[in-house]
Amino acid sequence: MSDFVLFDEEFQQIKEVIGRLKMDAQAKVVFIVDKNGQQIAAQGDLESLDTTSLASLTAGNVAATDGLAKLIGEKEFPVLFHEGERDNVYISIVGQRVILVVIFDERSSLGLVRLRVRKATQDLERIFDAIQKKVEEEKERRHEGIDSPFAEITDDDIDSLFRE
Amino acid sequence: MTFINYAAREINCKIVYYGPGLCGKTTNLQYIYDRTNPSAKGKLISLATETDRTLFFDFLPLDLGTVRGFKTRFHLYTVPGQVFYDASRKLILKGVDGVVFVADSQDARMDANVESLQNLEKNLKEHGFDLTTIPYVLQLNKRDLPTALPADELYRQLNYKGEPTFEATAPTGVGVFDTLKAVAKQVLMELRKK
Numbered sequence: 001m002s003d004f005v006l007f008d009e010e011f012q013q014i015k016e017v018i019g020r021l022k023m024d025a026q027a028k029v030v031f032i033v034d035k036n037g038q039q040i041a042a043q044g045d046l047e048s049l050d051t052t053s054l055a056s057l058t059a060g061n062v063a064a065t066d067g068l069a070k071l072i073g074e075k076e077f078p079v080l081f082h083e084g085e086r087d088n089v090y091i092s093i094v095g096q097r098v099i100l101v102v103i104f105d106e107r108s109s110l111g112l113v114r115l116r117v118r119k120a121t122q123d124l125e126r127i128f129d130a131i132q133k134k135v136e137e138e139k140e141r142r143h144e145g146i147d148s149p150f151a152e153i154t155d156d157d158i159d160s161l162f163r164e
Numbered sequence: 165m166t167f168i169n170y171a172a173r174e175i176n177c178k179i180v181y182y183g184p185g186l187c188g189k190t191t192n193l194q195y196i197y198d199r200t201n202p203s204a205k206g207k208l209i210s211l212a213t214e215t216d217r218t219l220f221f222d223f224l225p226l227d228l229g230t231v232r233g234f235k236t237r238f239h240l241y242t243v244p245g246q247v248f249y250d251a252s253r254k255l256i257l258k259g260v261d262g263v264v265f266v267a268d269s270q271d272a273r274m275d276a277n278v279e280s281l282q283n284l285e286k287n288l289k290e291h292g293f294d295l296t297t298i299p300y301v302l303q304l305n306k307r308d309l310p311t312a313l314p315a316d317e318l319y320r321q322l323n324y325k326g327e328p329t330f331e332a333t334a335p336t337g338v339g340v341f342d343t344l345k346a347v348a349k350q351v352l353m354e355l356r357k358k
Contacts, residue, residue, distance in 0.1 A: 003166045011171030036259030037223075037239065038167040038176045052206045056223045056239065060211070063255040064220070150175075150355040153231060158352050161228045161236060162345045 004034055005135050010127050011041060017123045018100075019043045025116035026108040028087065032124070033058050033099045040098060054101075058091060062099050081110065092117055095125045165259040166355060174235045177351050178259055179344075182284045183266035184276035185217070185245035188305040191334040192266060193224050193240055196344060199337065200226060218244040221256050228348065238348060245280065254287045262299035262351040263288070264343055266334075267322050269304050269312035277322055295324060299350030302329040303343045308336075 018030040022043045029044035031051060037059035042051055061080065069077050080091040090102040090113050100121065102113050167176040181189040190210065197208040206225035213219050222242040229236060243253040257263075265284060267277045285295045304318050315331055323329060328346040332339030 003168055006167070006169045006171055008171040011169070034167065034259075036165060036167070036178060038178075040169075050207055052225045053209050053223070056209065056225070060220060060223075060255070063258060064252070067251055067255055150232065150234075150352075153352055153356045155349075157231050158349050161231065161348070162341075 003135075004038070005138070006040060006131065007134065010131050010134075013127050014041045014124065015043060017120055017127065021102070021116055021120040024119075025102060025104065025113045027102045027104040027113065029101075029103040031055070031101050032094075033101065035059055035062065035097060035099060044103070058099055058101055062091065062093070079114075090114070090117065092121065094121050095128050097128060098124070100124065166261055166351070168234075172235075173233060174237055175231070175355065176237045176239065177261040177348075178239045178241065179262045179264065179347055179351065180257055180260045181240065181242040181264045181266055182253075182280065183245055183305075184268060184273060184280040185247070187245060187266045187268040187273070187277075187280075188332075188334040189242035189245060189266050190218055190222050192264075192303075192305075192332075192340050192343070193222050193242055195334055195337045195340045196226070196240065197224055199341075204228070217246065218242055219249075220244065220252050231352065236348075236352070238351075240344075247279070250283065250287075253283070254290060257287050257291050257293070260288075260291070260293065260298070261354070262301075262347040263295075264301050264303055264347050265322070266303045266305050266332075267318060269306045269315075269318060270309055271311055271313050274313070274318075274321065277318075281322060281324070299347055299354055300324070300327045301343055301347040301350070302327050303332050303339060304329065305332045305334050305339075307331045307338070308333040 018032060018041060022030040031042035032040040033055040034040055037056040039051055039055035065077050065080055078093045082089040087103055087105050092100050094100050104113055181192055183189050197205060204227045209223040211220035224240040226238045228238060241256050243256045265281060288295050302323060304315055306312055319329055330339040330343045334340055
């Protein structure tokens with residue numbers, strides 16, 4: 001399985017798309033997580049949020065729901081919605097690879113979020129396709145002898161991480 | 165599946181602690197959490213039952229420091245060990261970079277160890293991984309118990325491919341960081357090959 005690589009150019013594009021989505025959907029927070037629970041990008045009021053935990057639990061949630069879907073013969077449940085007293089969470093799958101999460105309160109509505117997410121999903125799919133292509137190109141270049149930045153990690157580099 | 169973020173200059177890796185029920189996977193994470201500097205760790209999340217048995221997973225994010233200008237972040241997960249949680253166990257192996265198998269040293273748990281190891285092999289395969297090639301460490305836990313089998317006997321039965329093996333007593337931390345270090349090292353070495 002190939003690694004997931006994120007370059008600065010696409011990172012900025014993703015941030016722009018989810019920043020716009022946050023505004024258009026009048027959401028509090030919008031973030032993107034990969035299906036393994038790694039946070040890719042986030043926009044909004046993040047200070048009061050533990051985004052690392054949020055990312056891991058979101059991915060766990062989606063994975064469990066995917067498992068449920070398969071059990072009953074569905075391919076996936078592309079949208080999950082959790083309604084709370086104050087805040088709501090809208091989770092959707094983008095391009096079968098990443099998870100888009102929108103947190104919103106009474107200033108917005110499910111209908112508005114759903115509408116804006118649909119538009120943003122198309123933009124995000126384009127960006128993730130481009131990343132995929134770039135990673136494959138990069139891989140081919142490496143076969144031609146261009147070093148990865150980690151080609152020269154030494155035992156010492158790694159040992160130094162564990163020095164107290 | 166390592167996540168290399170050039171924008172944030174971060175490497176993110178996922179390590180899964182596997183093993184039979186009550187072998188000490190959560191205790192390993194708990195000890196790491198207790199002994200890690202607050203600035204280097206996130207919250208320890210446990211999705212557990214009311215009786216503190218792992219229901220879905222435990223999760224601990226750790227920052228190990230910087231390698232070649234990249235922040236290395238490890239996400240440690242445990243699986244629920246009880247046999248009937250197999251569907252959940254499988255989900256957690258998704259995108260794994262390295263596995264620690266925590267074995268229970270007690271004679272009475274030997275069959276459970278063997279069964280869990282076979283289950284790991286099978287579940288990895290379903291995600292397209294191979295236990296013979298994935299970064300992997302064996303931990304022989306509960307060495308302090310009087311019912312523990314001799315380490316060499318456990319090694320003979322459980323060692324899969326000559327992987328680094330550590331004797332441990334997770335509640336007091338014996339062998340816990342050695343295990344983590346050995347698996348993290350293998351994961352980072354893998355990056356060198358890519």
